[in-house]
Amino acid sequence: MSCQMYNLIMASVPSFYSGDQGEFTIPKDRFLEYTEAAIKGQFQSLDQDAINKLKNLPTMFAVENEVVDARIGKITDIKVNSNNLRIKYRFGKDYHPLTRGLLKEEQQKLDIDDFEFHRGHWAVKKCDISEFYGEYLKSLAGIAHKLKNTDKKVQLIYAFNGTGKTRLSREFKEIIAPKEDGLDDLDGAEQAPLSRHKILYYNAFTEDLFYWDNDLDADSEPKLKIQPNTFTDWIIRDRGQDQNIITNFQRYTNNKLTPQFIEQTKQISENGRRVNISTFPEVKFTYERGTEHTPPIKISKGEESNFVWSVFFTLLEEVMEILKEPDIDKREDDYFNELEYVFIDDPVSSLDDNHLIELAVNLASLIKSSECNIKFVITTHNPLFYNVLSNEFNNKWCKNPETQPRVWNYKPNQCQKYRLNKSIEEKFDLIELGVKTPFSYHLHLLSEIRKAINDNQVKKYHFNFIRNILEKTATFLGHDKWESLLPKVADNSFDSYANRILQLSSHSAHAGEETGEVEENDKVKLEELVNFLSSEYGFLKLEAEGDQ
Structure with missing residues (x-):
């Protein structure tokens, strides 16, 4: 019967979340609150037999109002005092955190009352936690937590279009940097300083930062407008990387098709004063004709997607260059000191096979040569792109190949490959693929x-x-x-x-x-x-x- 029950420990504060194991105290009079009378009879004596039963139950560790992710683990020891219970615990290595809000969403299945979310207590409930967790791992939130807790430099995922890759990128971002934290992101308006950023991600929403000004007379001078955000200002204004963006863009399109970044001045408040700063809210595209340029044109949707990717890739190159300096105090910029993850969802758009292969090789080279602890997640629906990346990540890389003995900065076992499947019932499976064999x-x-x-x-x-x-x-x-x-x-x-x-x-x-x-x-x-x-x-x- 024990496998059909679990301990629910709702703490008032998340202080016991300091590591994978620890101990905390709970008032004795809150033990077995919100527990059925028939279940109470098995444990309320708190004799050694009852303690052993409690230690054998899976345990859900949560915090009032789910202000942090819930965890699943075991109670390893219980000390009974006159007024308190001293509990030692260990989180299960095979259980990833449970996304905030999940317990409330599934409270009927977990046998949790509304009021329990607002009171620290210890209850014993009816529910098969193994079955519940298995269902959770078939959700995009559960898969996002699995990706977060996998200790690999690169995680490469193949999925058909419409499977949920972009939704997965959003779930992953929400786990790493929840919106309520006020973090600036690359798919929305400016919210906070870049120095607080923990994740960079590229997906379909990234392109929404860029839109065409279509309110022009006869479309006489089309221009691509950029939503206000600190990323493009940082890479163009602060780092002066506009020429590298152009180079990356022309590599995948046409070496005569040239973006022109239009500089403007805007006022901001700084230390109580109004100051002028430069910003780049518009881009025009022209063709070079000798020493002349054609009038601005509206580029194709595929070229526009490649331009957005070129901005992101140039940003990524610059960030990796800065972060290769291990001493934080010696870095040229501190904007990305807290960066932990880069999530790239399907950068392939309207590329022929040759350029697609080139893009995959360039991206893999940048990742393998990166000299920091950033982790990368890449998803794609394109089998050629996947297989080229797979082959590239199967090869070792070292910074100084002439030095003996060689020190490998990257090895194939640092990459985990998956396929993401979706069932008719909107359940998901993340299937691990072989390290060396490309996806068939x-x-x-x-x-x-x-x-x-x-x-x-x-x-x-x-x-x-x-x-x-x-x-x-x-x-x-x-x-x-x-x-x-x-x-x-x-x-x-x-x-x-x-x-x-x-x-x-x-x-x-x-x-x-x-x-x-x-x-x-x-x-x-x-x-x-x-x-x-x-x-x-x-x-x-x-x-x-x-x-x-």
Whole structure:
């Protein structure tokens, strides 16, 4: 029965959160408050038998009003005094913290009353904590805590689009630097000094800092406007890195397409006085024509995404350069002294394969050569980008290769690789992949299709998966067209029915069609294609999630 019960210790202050183990005191008259009478009978004597039972129960350690994350662990010792109970505890190494607000959200399942959140006490409750925690680990908040508590320099995650990568980045940021702490962030307006920053992150919301001024007469002089934030001012004004941003941008676009940062002056209050400072709220883009420049143009969405990434990457390069000085007092700037994490969500946008590979290699080189204790989390939906990063992180790196014996600044075991899956029920699985083996993208797509067939959950996007496999396989085998890999029919021509449904399903005009109903004949044909590809071209079958 003990596995179905747990200790709930609600403290008045978070003082016992100083480490993974410790001790604290709780008033004796608050022991077994909010505990059912039938359960009280097992423990209220506080004799040695009752103490042993309490020590064997999993224990939830929380603080009133959930002002800090709750923890799960064990009571290791109980001393009974006349008025107090002296408790020694240890947090479980296999249990990550529980996000603030989770206990309130799940209070019915955990058998917690409303008033308990506002009073320090010790209760024994009915709930299977192992089952509860297992469910928590299938949430994005639980996965974010797992990432935070993994002692690796790099964590690399692959997930399909729509799985929840961007939401995961937000959950992770909220754990490291909650908004109520007043931290400035790169996806919102200015809130506080950069020196308090603990995390830098790049995701889809980062691009919202940049927007086009579309209220122009005939769009005569388009300009990209920048929301007020301390990051772009710091990297352009304080560090003078505008030319490096331009260089990084032109590397992935066109060496004649040139951003021009427009400087303006604004007034701020400093020590009770109004002072003028420079800021850079606008960017214009022109093409170089010899010594001249064309009138400003509005660049494409893909070029705009690459520009935003170039700003972030230049910022990251400068931060890594500053933080390589171990002596804080000798650093050129103190803005990022508290930086702990960098979270990068899908920087790939509208790049051809060559530039995509170059971006991945540059990013991996920067991370491996960084000489500080910053940890990196990278998520992507692009299999090529993932595999290039995976291969790069499989290689050692040392600062002085000529020095003997070599001192490796980075080793492959400093990178953990995952795949993030999402179920129909909005549950998530973070599956660990092998350290040395890149993600077998085609095998995973085939596995996803087989699962959909077995579960009778085939959607139109599964035909797009097949086409994706055919295109990449055709390129690898040297065929001009992916249709050449289709099965042949009686007259030795390629299966026109298979060709038709792949063409139609992978070129839907509306997003809603991607998940539309699939006819039974098409489902049968899909299964035939999967079996044909597996046998004809030697694709292995994934027997388990981790076999990669």
